[in-house]
Amino acid sequence: MKKLIPIVLITTSSIAWAEEATTSTSKAWYEEARLFSRHDSMEESGISPFLYFDSIYAANVDGGIETGDNFTAQTYAGVDLNLEKLLGWDGTTVKMSMVNRQGNGIAGNVGGIYDPMCINGGEAGQVAWLYQFWIEKIFGEDWAVKFGRTSMDEDFANNDLYRYSLSTAINGPIRSMMLDNAQIYSFPLALWGGRGKYNLGDEHQFQLGAYQINDSIWSDYVKGTDWSWRSDDGVTVMAQYDWTPEILDRPSRLYLGIADSIYDYTDFDGGETSNLLRFYGHFDFEVIDGLRLFTFGAYTAQDETASVPLQVSGGANWKGLIPGRDNDHTMAFITYGGLSDVYGDSIGEDLDYEMVYELGHRIQIIPSFYIQPSIQYIQNPGGTGDIDDAVVLGAWLGAAF
DSSP states (O other): OOTHHHHHHHHHHHHHHOOOOOOHHHHHGGSSSSSSSOOOHHHHTTTTEEEEEEEEEEEEEEESSSSSEEEEEEEEEEEEEEHHHHHOOTTEEEEEEEEEOOOOOOOHEEEEEEESSSSSOOTSSSEEEEEEEEEEEEEEETTEEEEEOGGGGSSSSSGGGGGGSSSTTSSSOOOGTSSSSOOOOOTTOOEHHHHHHEEEEEEEEEEEEEHHHHHEETTTGGSSOOOOOTTTEEEEEEEEEOOOOOEEEEEEEEEEEEEEEEEEETTTTTTEEEEEEEEEEEEEEEETEEEEEEEEOOOOOOOOSSSOEEEEEEEEEEOOTTTTHHHTTEEEEEEEEEOOOOHHTTTTTTOOOEEEEEEEEEEEEEEEEEEOOOOOOOOGGGGGGGGGEEEEEEEEEEOOO
């Protein structure tokens, strides 16, 4: 089974790319959302392959521990299967994917708690994960259940507005929930999990999920080929309420959630904790056409277990700020990470906070390709006061195939 899944992914994707589209289109290639032509009859039958490539170049040009630069890259490929079309199973879909990353970034040069590059292959420099393998069933108009190999940030503690940042301070789920004694994991890490979703109406949604966790979140255990559940693994239970009203005739979104991790954590002071509870929330609002402001954060009172008990972030995303560039995005981000005194004592440091500021502009060259220059200013890296503030210049390019 483990060997079959990558073969299915590669074979299905290869067929889709090798065959020419049988349906003519009025759009030129540079107007399409993907660089390769899609086989319309295949997608109409319920098979939708995808492939995305992203890479980041970043340089720590001033401050931090030392100057340095690096290049990282990522390939994300897979297939969506509509089992209603393929097998007649109403409201049922399957997703299978894999991710390959290379490069280990410049986090070591900066010395902060947040990585300036959200794409990172880790110490090995290159790593491949078998990522998603889940099935979802929709019941009627209001209920949906998903189960399989997945990550929490597919459904919880995340928003598309976060994905425009190069820094992990914003990009992905709320990062303080992943540091040291982790409660959640995110793309491209997947363990067993599932969630139920209920729509209470056009503006209201509630989700409840449970996910496997362990101390080896970055290890070979989650490369996707080990599907075991070990006796010392724990469970994170997540609940989230979403409200999507119009305020002053403008779209907005509010979500509030909790993450309750039932697991044997070792505290920084040497004690033991069997339960770690954290609250989180998000709010965004379209102020004027194209301009969205947002803020989010997370808090836990258990600073003996969580190294960053408080994180508050905010940002702005303005689509079409520059006249004639309607599909470009101009972004600004800021994050405050308050560090645990107990954690500081355990490593012999007087810790305070770290702040990350970022400005960027995504140039959408064609619908399927963008380049995004960025500048980050990291204040008080690591929270010790012993590392100079850092300036990081970077560029992100992405393509959809």
